[in-house]
Amino acid sequence: MTNGNLVITVGIAELRVDTSPTNLSVIGLGSCIGVCLYDPVTKTGGIAHVMLPELINARGNVNRAKFGDTAVEALLEEILTAGANESGIIAKIAGGAHMFHIPEERNFMKLGERNAVSVKRALKKCNIPLVAEDTGGQYGRTIILNTTSGCVLIKTINYGEKII
Amino acid sequence: MDLKNLDPAWLDALKEIGNIGVGNAATALSQLVNAKISMTVPVIDVLPFGELSKASGNGDVYVAGVYLRITGAITGDILFTMSYQEARRLASLMLKQQSNDPVLSEMECSAVKEASSILTGSFLNALSELTSLSFTYSVPYFCTDIFEAILGSILFHLGEVGDYALLIKTELSCRTEKLTGNFFFLPQANSLDLMFESIGVKN
Numbered sequence: 516m517t518n519g520n521l522v523i524t525v526g527i528a529e530l531r532v533d534t535s536p537t538n539l540s541v542i543g544l545g546s547c548i549g550v551c552l553y554d555p556v557t558k559t560g561g562i563a564h565v566m567l568p569e570l571i572n573a574r575g576n577v578n579r580a581k582f583g584d585t586a587v588e589a590l591l592e593e594i595l596t597a598g599a600n601e602s603g604i605i606a607k608i609a610g611g612a613h614m615f616h617i618p619e620e621r622n623f624m625k626l627g628e629r630n631a632v633s634v635k636r637a638l639k640k641c642n643i644p645l646v647a648e649d650t651g652g653q654y655g656r657t658i659i660l661n662t663t664s665g666c667v668l669i670k671t672i673n674y675g676e677k678i679i
Numbered sequence: 680m681d682l683k684n685l686d687p688a689w690l691d692a693l694k695e696i697g698n699i700g701v702g703n704a705a706t707a708l709s710q711l712v713n714a715k716i717s718m719t720v721p722v723i724d725v726l727p728f729g730e731l732s733k734a735s736g737n738g739d740v741y742v743a744g745v746y747l748r749i750t751g752a753i754t755g756d757i758l759f760t761m762s763y764q765e766a767r768r769l770a771s772l773m774l775k776q777q778s779n780d781p782v783l784s785e786m787e788c789s790a791v792k793e794a795s796s797i798l799t800g801s802f803l804n805a806l807s808e809l810t811s812l813s814f815t816y817s818v819p820y821f822c823t824d825i826f827e828a829i830l831g832s833i834l835f836h837l838g839e840v841g842d843y844a845l846l847i848k849t850e851l852s853c854r855t856e857k858l859t860g861n862f863f864f865l866p867q868a869n870s871l872d873l874m875f876e877s878i879g880v881k882n
Contacts, residue, residue: 527831
């Protein structure tokens with residue numbers, strides 16, 4: 516899948532955009548979401564590693580890649596700057612798992628889910644079609660976006676591999 | 680408190696706190712498995728979230744992790760991780776029975792949880808004695824997965840207030856039983872003021 520090409524890792528609350536032939540990867544998404552935007556024509560792709568649902572909960576924060584609502588906008592801007600055509604951009608998302616079962620912390624319980632909702636809302640707002648997703652569950656995911664094919668490989672420990 | 684501009688002298692003070700705390704935890708673990716436990720000098724770092732797992736040095740390793748939330752005068756998160764294989768070894772040491780099943784049983788998970796809870800308890804007792812501050816901690820939450828997925832899922836408390844995490848990390852190891860664990864303490868920035876004040880390093 517990686518075709519021996521360079522793999523660029525996107526850390527927590529970071530975002531990266533690159534053109535073919537590269538692989539963008541997020542190692543171990545738990546409740547975080549990996550938002551992949553891809554333009555098949557220019558073969559430009561990008562991933563944002565979203566950690567929290569909304570910017571409003573935070574105080575004086577500027578790192579837009581951290582929040583679902585702002586990360587999608589920021590990633591879209593970056594990928595357009597890198598030469599993608601706005602009309603052709605598609606989105607794929609993965610992550611948003613529920614890693615720890617904590618009965619007394621209801622918000623924590625739903626963090627992954629809230630992240631997914633926030634990202635989807637932001638994608639809709641930006642008119643980017645969400646063509647595939649692999650979210651929820653109770654397990655972590657490692658994702659690799661291949662900027663040549665636009666395929667996203669999802670690897671897990673006990674739940675196999677798949678390509679979306 | 681601005682984590683990025685922490686005085687180096689304060690970091691040293693924190694390191695000493697970490698050292699004493701984890702020393703206590705190591706003693707507890709040693710009694711639990713009845714073997715000699717050694718620990719590394721704590722590493723203290725202030726890092727953006729994106730670099731945290733790289734610094735922790737085990738991004739895509741399959742681990743068993745136990746997470747506890749501290750609340751009270753000091754707030755923060757504690758994570759104790761060991762590789763999945765080592766968690767199995769720790770469990771069999773504690774339960775005094777060898778299991779051939781490659782998957783951790785419920786009983787074994789409980790044992791690892793319990794060990795982590797004892798470790799954390801002794802760490803926090805030391806912290807409380809040193810600072811004369813009182814706080815409580817949650818029950819241990821257990822999870823087995825890729826290290827980074829576990830770490831990423833506990834950072835949200837810190838993520839809501841800033842872009843940096845203060846990481847205190849130590850490795851505990853037991854040579855005779857081939858066990859290594861990583862202990863992470865991530866205090867919330869606003870509780871650092873109180874901590875420094877009570878140990879007298881604040882002007």
